[in-house]
Amino acid sequence: MKRYFSPNGKKVIFFDLNGTIIDLQASLESSFKETLEEFTGRWYSEGSGWDPDKILLKYRKLRKTMAQQRHQSSILKETFRGTPIPVNDEFLRSFSRRWKELKAEIVEPYPDVKNTLEKLASRYTLAIISNGNRARRTAQLRRLGIRNIIPDDRLFTPVNGWKKPDPGMFKYALEQLNIPASQAVMVGDSWKNDVFGATRAGMDAVWIRRLGKTSSTMRKVGREKVIMLRSCRQLTEIF
Template identity: 35%
Template sequence: MKEAARMNGKIAVCFDVNQTLVQQGLSFEQSFRGVWQDYTARWLQEQTPSEEALWAEYIVRWQQRKKARTTFKQLDELQQQCLREALLQLGVPVSAGLARSFMEELRRQQVGAKTLMPRTPEVLEKLSQSHRLAIISNSPRSEVLLMLRRFSLARYFPEERIFTAARPAEKKPAPALFRQALQALGASPRQAVMVGNSWKHDVCGAVKAGMDAVWLNAGVQSRTIAEQRLSKRRVVLIRELGQLSELFP
């Protein structure tokens, strides 16, 4: 890769959230198991399914729904449905309210264990003065909103500039969310750039939509900002979020 030049001519910068603006603390599975342990600790009945059994039933249903790609449910609703089905399979009566509160608590635990990437507020403050900022995330919308509020980042990302999938087929790297963002931002693909940690979801998805991309990869050894071409679009490699300040005039 050659040394990268500045990103001139951009009016919009789109960001992934997890492992880009914030660092993961607990995985979905860890939080799922922990919430189930908390729930069952308060129950009086002696025999309740273990977190291992419930997770196994849940993940089978999630994978089936995900592969089918036939549902138009919001991802939040889909997770709740898979949980209800898993509990019923294990002989546990469950209401829609319990499934909803379970997933809300899971989300709170996940967000509570996250931390900001170094220099995130500083970078966003600088970029917001000259660029339109947006979020393009595969995470459920409720989780994204919760994270932005917790870390006081909501002022940089109005709700109309937060783009999350309403159904599995819209998730990155599919171009749907990128195109929605471009339209809302009033930007052409060449006037926008995507910043994210996932080569498959963020970089390849952006390039499919005709956008340049910045790949945040903390695993690279060199601190030099480098660049390559992917389908005629620019892909810039950075090691830490603070390096964005060197890319935008």
């Protein structure tokens, strides 16, 4: 049985974007807090007891416990209960609309990502394979401040009807960079989209599994073994 891949001979490291480089939960909470501050600034003053961080904490807890039973507007209404905010349908619609706009604009990388990418970029070509709208993904790269490391021409989004986990998506990216699958590796948080898709295209893969409980460091896909890491920072230990 083949062991997990060796970095020897690798030239390109492909990354997934959302959930691998971008911390979706942190991005959601940052956009929530900014929306909150836009809508409630007139209630905030030193010593007023009005604390946006406490509102965010309350929303986080309610979202975890109510998400399966309640609509988003109900969760927001409960979040603002007991605050000076005059919660009504018009307010909730306006708040949700603005929050949606900011969620498209605010992106938070995982704390370990930028430094890791900079170190890897000194030895490897870095690229991204991501599902989703190309214009939005390009904007996310710009806001992350990593386009000097991963320029737009190394961002690969769905094309010709292919998207992850279709191996055609990965083969297309390889062709554009003019490298064989054996010289590339895919790094991502989705077993189905990133790991399974890449290995079907003949590439090696690394699975970023931040929240798993298992202590295992690898998992099999077919006859191959795939490394499991808890953070992107660990990539510098294997490359």
